[in-house]
Amino acid sequence: MTQVIDRSGFVQDTWSGTLLPFEAFWTGQDIPETGVGVIFEADSDPFDLQPWFERLEIVVIPFGSSADGRGFSLARQLRQLGFTGRIRARGHLLVDQFRAALRVGIDELEISDEHAARMTEDQWTSVPLPQTSYQKMLNAA
Amino acid sequence: MYSYSNFDADFVRSRVEEFKGQVARRLDGSLTEDEFKPLRLMNGLYLQLHAYMLRVAIPYGTLNGAQMHQLAYIADTWDKGYGHFTTRQNIQFNWPKLQDVPAILDALADVSMHAIQTSGNCIRNVTADHFAGAAADEIEDPRPTAELIRQWSTDHPEFAYLPRKFKVAVTGAPHDRAVTKAHDIGLRMVRNDAGEPGYEVVIGGGLGRTPMVGKVVRDFLPRADLLAYLEAILQVYNLSGRRDNKYKARIKILVHETGLEELKAKIEAVFARNQTLLEPVDAGIVARIAADFAEPTWVRKPVVDLPTDVGFRAWFDTNTAAHKNPDYAIVTVSTKAIGATPGDVTSAQMRVLADLGEQYSHDELRISHEQNVILPHVHKSDLPAVYASLKAAGLGTSNIGLISDIIACPGMDYCALATARSIPVAQEISNAFEDLAVQHDIGELKIKISGCINACGHHHVGHIGILGLDKAGVESYQITLGGDGTETTTIGERAGPGFAYDEIVPAVERLVEAYLGLREDETETFLAAYRRVGMAPFKSALYPEVVANAA
Numbered sequence: 001m002t003q004v005i006d007r008s009g010f011v012q013d014t015w016s017g018t019l020l021p022f023e024a025f026w027t028g029q030d031i032p033e034t035g036v037g038v039i040f041e042a043d044s045d046p047f048d049l050q051p052w053f054e055r056l057e058i059v060v061i062p063f064g065s066s067a068d069g070r071g072f073s074l075a076r077q078l079r080q081l082g083f084t085g086r087i088r089a090r091g092h093l094l095v096d097q098f099r100a101a102l103r104v105g106i107d108e109l110e111i112s113d114e115h116a117a118r119m120t121e122d123q124w125t126s127v128p129l130p131q132t133s134y135q136k137m138l139n140a141a
Numbered sequence: 142m143y144s145y146s147n148f149d150a151d152f153v154r155s156r157v158e159e160f161k162g163q164v165a166r167r168l169d170g171s172l173t174e175d176e177f178k179p180l181r182l183m184n185g186l187y188l189q190l191h192a193y194m195l196r197v198a199i200p201y202g203t204l205n206g207a208q209m210h211q212l213a214y215i216a217d218t219w220d221k222g223y224g225h226f227t228t229r230q231n232i233q234f235n236w237p238k239l240q241d242v243p244a245i246l247d248a249l250a251d252v253s254m255h256a257i258q259t260s261g262n263c264i265r266n267v268t269a270d271h272f273a274g275a276a277a278d279e280i281e282d283p284r285p286t287a288e289l290i291r292q293w294s295t296d297h298p299e300f301a302y303l304p305r306k307f308k309v310a311v312t313g314a315p316h317d318r319a320v321t322k323a324h325d326i327g328l329r330m331v332r333n334d335a336g337e338p339g340y341e342v343v344i345g346g347g348l349g350r351t352p353m354v355g356k357v358v359r360d361f362l363p364r365a366d367l368l369a370y371l372e373a374i375l376q377v378y379n380l381s382g383r384r385d386n387k388y389k390a391r392i393k394i395l396v397h398e399t400g401l402e403e404l405k406a407k408i409e410a411v412f413a414r415n416q417t418l419l420e421p422v423d424a425g426i427v428a429r430i431a432a433d434f435a436e437p438t439w440v441r442k443p444v445v446d447l448p449t450d451v452g453f454r455a456w457f458d459t460n461t462a463a464h465k466n467p468d469y470a471i472v473t474v475s476t477k478a479i480g481a482t483p484g485d486v487t488s489a490q491m492r493v494l495a496d497l498g499e500q501y502s503h504d505e506l507r508i509s510h511e512q513n514v515i516l517p518h519v520h521k522s523d524l525p526a527v528y529a530s531l532k533a534a535g536l537g538t539s540n541i542g543l544i545s546d547i548i549a550c551p552g553m554d555y556c557a558l559a560t561a562r563s564i565p566v567a568q569e570i571s572n573a574f575e576d577l578a579v580q581h582d583i584g585e586l587k588i589k590i591s592g593c594i595n596a597c598g599h600h601h602v603g604h605i606g607i608l609g610l611d612k613a614g615v616e617s618y619q620i621t622l623g624g625d626g627t628e629t630t631t632i633g634e635r636a637g638p639g640f641a642y643d644e645i646v647p648a649v650e651r652l653v654e655a656y657l658g659l660r661e662d663e664t665e666t667f668l669a670a671y672r673r674v675g676m677a678p679f680k681s682a683l684y685p686e687v688v689a690n691a692a
């Protein structure tokens with residue numbers, strides 16, 4: 001099982017709907033009208049997803065390993081391109097990456113229970129989330 | 142010099158606190174060593190052969206007297222009384238204990254310094270021309286640009302987990318002293334035909350196991366577009382750089398495998414979008430940075446006649462360079478006394494340097510990628526006093542640019558990745574050519590030594606490059622010739638089979654002898670001679686037996 005984490009700490013997974021791989025959208029397979037999300041692999045191009053932004057409630061970005069930072073660029077690009085729905089990072093993310101994740105526009109993380117057992121809720125809630133950053137001050141991010 | 146804003150100060154402090162927590166979590170087991178590793182690396186802490194090593198950033202190589210004093214204090218309090226200046230304009234402490242590291246970071250923060258992003262797969266400490274703001278040939282001081290990049294790249298949420306490390310260098314002078322073409326991004330400040338300031342952008346340079354000279358991706362980038370363009374390069378690299386093989390993960394491989402034109406098109410596309418999405422960089426911050434790097438108020442006093450004794454003259458000719466103010470000189474202090482470890486400076490020497498910087502150099506010092514220390518603004522009348530102090534501290538060696546001004550990485554003496562020793566080779570070459578008069582006769586000759594294929598000693602761009610390898614448990618030294626790290630960057634050519642540890646110094650001696658025999662006159666440097674005659678005569682000098690056998 002998995003644990004969902006957002007700014008407030010460990011939370012119930014409130015999203016229920018149909019999660020489809022990106023190919024399903026691309027090939028135009030029967031897509032439900034509502035309650036639909038996409039699993040957006042790290043090697044995909046956010047531009048390709050833009051036509052479906054309106055219909056997507058959630059984009060789930062898998063993180064294969066904590067050292068693979070592609071998901072940070074994907075999330076930021078999705079936001080830059082105007083996606084306003086929920087973005088979830090799923091996989092091996094560390095407490096110490098939480099701040100960066102939130103800053104690029106990721107709303108929540110989903111980690112394995114085994115990880116959640118080692119990285120307890122208090123560690124996540126004690127991550128400092130400063131109001132500003134170099135990039136904000138420079139208008140560069 | 143740049144002075145920390147409140148934000149800078151708070152940021153650095155909060156990172157120290159964060160690291161304290163990370164150390165604690167490592168100790169109580171909530172972080173595994175694998176998970177802790179990238180976190181400590183982002184704070185400059187390596188695990189070396191014998192101990193932890195802390196790498197402290199000296200942004201674009203600039204520091205003031207108080208900062209140098211603090212480095213001396215750290216060396217005395219938590220290390221063995223010395224530090225090592227690196228080819229990345231950083232300083233490394235080789236013997237800190239893990240539990241002391243937070244205290245060291247606090248001490249650094251006290252003088253506006255830190256060890257953030259000196260390691261790990263992130264954008265590293267930005268480097269720049271060590272003569273910035275002083276050189277006579279400079280178009281513009283590159284440090285305001287470097288500082289802007291420091292701020293932009295620090296704790297950038299998108300680029301902390303890149304495929305591999307990422308290095309940016311900036312130069313504001315046509316004569317490239319910052320090896321910009323051997324960096325992931327090299328920026329050269331230029332003017333366009335209309336006289337507007339901007340940058341030539343080079344990407345994909347790098348040494349290491351696949352040395353490559355960077356390629357121009359943009360001839361002219363208007364100054365205001367800099368950060369948007371850097372974002373575009375980094376975004377493309379973060380998403381497309383290889384992650385399956387760490388030896389193929391640098392951007393140079395992406396450039397090589399994708400092709401410059403295709404990659405350029407991708408970068409330009411992201412850049413075009415960024416331009417519409419990103420607000421212009423805050424003008425207030427840019428202005429504040431520029432003001433911090435305003436020229437010092439030059440002292441106006443007559444230039445006295447300089448001493449004519451041989452010792453001073455040799456030092457003046459070799460270790461000073463032309464300053465943009467003709468009453469001033471740039472002093473390069475050699476850390477390479479005969480037989481010394483290149484880049485190692487004791488705490489006592491650091492204090493002498495700090496005092497000299499404060500008293501005679503408008504409170505500024507620089508660290509060069511050649512592992513020397515620069516006093517950038519010394520009034521010519523003060524040169525005799527400066528020379529006397531340096532000499533008394535063992536820092537007066539007149540060998541800048543000469544055969545004993547060797548770059549050497551830490552190698553087997555410290556580095557966990559090393560395949561051979563490099564410091565002792567440097568020391569022995571230095572000893573073999575201990576007579577400074579002989580060195581002056583040989584003239585400009587850059588020897589660079591790396592203790593493994595990672596090339597931290599820049600051997601590829603040494604006039605004579607030496608690479609130490611491990612051949613079935615025995616050290617074997619490869620020689621490359623003709624490398625060049627300036628605006629005419631060239632990767633040296635491999636001369637032939639390697640030499641054993643006890644053969645490498647005689648091999649270098651034979652090379653030098655061959656050069657002295659074939660140069661046209663004293664003005665033809667080793668590199669110029671090599672370019673004229675090619676590898677063959679040097680090869681016969683290196684491998685006389687082969688020539689004899691073939692005859």
Ligand code: SF4
Pocket residue numbers: 550551552553556557558559560591592593594595596597598
């Ligand atoms: S070149 Fe190799 S041995 Fe030398 S410092 Fe770099 S990694 Fe270590």
